[in-house]
Amino acid sequence: MKVILLQDVKNYGKKDQVVEVSDGYAKNYLIPKKLAILATKNDVSHLGVRLKKEQQIMDAKKNVVEQLKNQIESLILNFSLKVKSGKPFGSVSLSQICDRLKKEFSIDLDKRKFEKHDNLVEIGLHYLKIKLDFKIIATLKVQVEGIE
Structure with missing residues (x-):
């Protein structure tokens, strides 16, 4: 049957x-x-x-997620950290990154979607991997600059 x-x-x-x-x-x-x-x-x-x-x-x-991935990968977020004696003070947290994405680009992401959950404490360009739905991974560029 x-x-x-x-x-x-x-x-x-x-x-x-x-x-x-x-x-x-x-x-x-x-x-x-x-x-x-x-x-x-x-x-x-x-x-x-x-x-x-x-x-x-x-x-x-899946098409919507692909478009989100393309939008994220086209961005470069800029942050500034104070530098004293060549060492940066403070850090850029994932919460700050998520807030900036939401305010400036209307991209609502949860900080738990980032592969590594560490704060950015070094000056330079950082590549952060974000796990989206359908096993799609986007790479966000974050530039951390030092100011004295």
């Missing part, structure tokens, strides 16, 4: 798959526990349409 799984079923398949199971298993376990429904032609066609729509939505979201 062919059924459409409504949830993941161990040893049989994942949600939204059409699988062949024994009649007794389907009638006595899967269908009463609402783990599956019978795979009629109508249900299978509805499943195909729904999966296609979900894929289109996921593709649209």
